[in-house]
Amino acid sequence: MKLTTPLGEEVLDLTAGDRVLLSGTVYTARDEAHLKIQEAGFPFNPKGAVLYHCGPVIQDNAVVAAGPTTSARMNALTKPMLDAGVRGLIGKGGMSDEVVEALRGRGVYFAFTGGCAALAASCMRLKGVHYAELGMAEAVWEIELTDMPLVVGIDSKGNNLFKR
Amino acid sequence: MPSPFFETVAAAVERAIHDAETELPADVVSVLQTAYANETSSVARGEYENIFANLKIAKERDVPICQDTGLIVLYITLPPEIPYSAELFEAAEEGVRRATVSVPLRPNAVNPLSRKNSGDNCGEGIPAIHIRPGEKFTVTVLPKGAGSENMSQIKMMLPSEVDKIPEFVADVARTAGSRPCPPIIVGVGIGGTFDTASALAKEALLEPIDQMDDFEQEICDRINELGIGPMGLGGKTTALAVKVKRGACHTASLPVAVNIQCWCCRRRTVEL
Incomplete structure (x- = not known):
């Protein structure tokens, strides 16, 4: 199934285990970016936005390597993002029950294979950067995706592939 | 100059x-291919397919x-x-x-x-x-990388707990769950002092992973019973291999260090 950002109510039809090819703009955000956004606000429109838990390698205004980081580090920082309208999260390893509940009726968590940084970069074009002062790994990079292969890890109905 | x-x-x-x-080294690619061949879950198979596609692109583009x-x-x-x-x-x-x-x-x-x-x-x-x-x-x-390093642990076990070493190592893998990018490679250092046990565990990751002795296989089987699978999405292989290095220790001590490595077990030796 193909999806394009910004995401709308179509994400509510997704079920954990569904494979998705995602296109459109996503924003990288790790620990520091989440803290910065809570303090200084979103540097982009959060309605329907997708956050990618990723600290990429960037060189010469291009994405060299950009696999996902461990999403669990953002467990306690995620609810305010969803409250602001974010509908999609991309990361690895899944998230807490609190986030599963916060996604209910609103959005989904997409799993991308950890370590697959070259594959991810091959689907990406760099559009810009926000909060660059946080450094390469922690800044908010604005990236255009073309058909990034994802699996729905947690859906908007409480189904969670990481919980067995 | x-x-x-x-x-x-x-x-x-x-x-x-x-x-x-x-x-990646040939032994690491080989165990990943074996794990893929043995996997039946379609979501887990998809993870291996991403891994192999990624390895190909990294090599072709000469990127990490x-x-x-x-x-x-x-x-x-x-x-x-x-x-x-x-x-x-x-x-x-x-x-x-x-x-x-x-x-x-x-x-x-x-x-x-x-x-x-x-x-x-x-x-x-x-x-x-x-x-x-x-x-x-x-x-x-x-x-x-930090994702797997962060899931590593050391325990100063009792000399009477030798039989409990496999259980401790499997517990570390269970606690790590999806976070260290499974399927993982587990380096175990047994003995030495508090610091050298950790050094042994890391050195164990330098050993070829396409072969294991009976002790290593026993621990590996125990971890794979957890069913965590690739990226925690469920599957047959949670650990690709367990490698153990031993050192002499104090008669009153049994340090056991577990250094977790993600599937991307990068290492290279250059001779000067």
Whole structure:
């Protein structure tokens, strides 16, 4: 199934285990970016936005390597993002029950294979950067995706592939 | 003007880092292929397919396999004619600085408290450099990512708990769950002191992973019963291999260190 950002109510039809090819703009955000956004606000429109838990390698205004980081580090920082309208999260390893509940009726968590940084970069074009002062790994990079292969890890109905 | 010795070492370190970051060793690819062949879950199979596609793209584009290019750990063997010197350490650090630009590597080294990033993957005690005497002058690089390193543990067990070692190692893997990018490789250091047990566990990750002894296989089977699977999405293989290194220890001690490594087990040895 193909999806394009910004995401709308179509994400509510997704079920954990569904494979998705995602296109459109996503924003990288790790620990520091989440803290910065809570303090200084979103540097982009959060309605329907997708956050990618990723600290990429960037060189010469291009994405060299950009696999996902461990999403669990953002467990306690995620609810305010969803409250602001974010509908999609991309990361690895899944998230807490609190986030599963916060996604209910609103959005989904997409799993991308950890370590697959070259594959991810091959689907990406760099559009810009926000909060660059946080450094390469922690800044908010604005990236255009073309058909990034994802699996729905947690859906908007409480189904969670990481919980067995 | 750097000496020829300095240049040789810096260039060798830079090359070893480049090769380690962009192409996995044959034994690691082989165990990943075996795990894929044995997997029946379609979601888990999809994860392996992404892994193989990624390895191909990284090689073709000459870019890092994973964006967490790690902290650089170096193992150097010195033949009798090469002196142990400050220049050797300085040259190794220079190799890391050059690789940071040329590979490129993500700058990962920060001050532990201020979190200020040095920008060049060097800092106090980093790269970690381990030097031993040997027959040949070799540099082995083990880039270590944080996702798996963060899930590592050490336990000062009781001498009466030898039989409980497999249970402890499996518990570390269970606690780690999806976070260290499974399927994982588990380095176990048994014995030594508090610090050398951890060093043994990390050195175990340098061993070929396409073979295991009975003890290692027993622990590996126990971990695979957990069903965590690739990326925690469920599957038959949670650990690709368990490798154990042993050291003598105090009669009153049984240190056991478990160093977790993600599927992207990067290492490369260059001979000078």
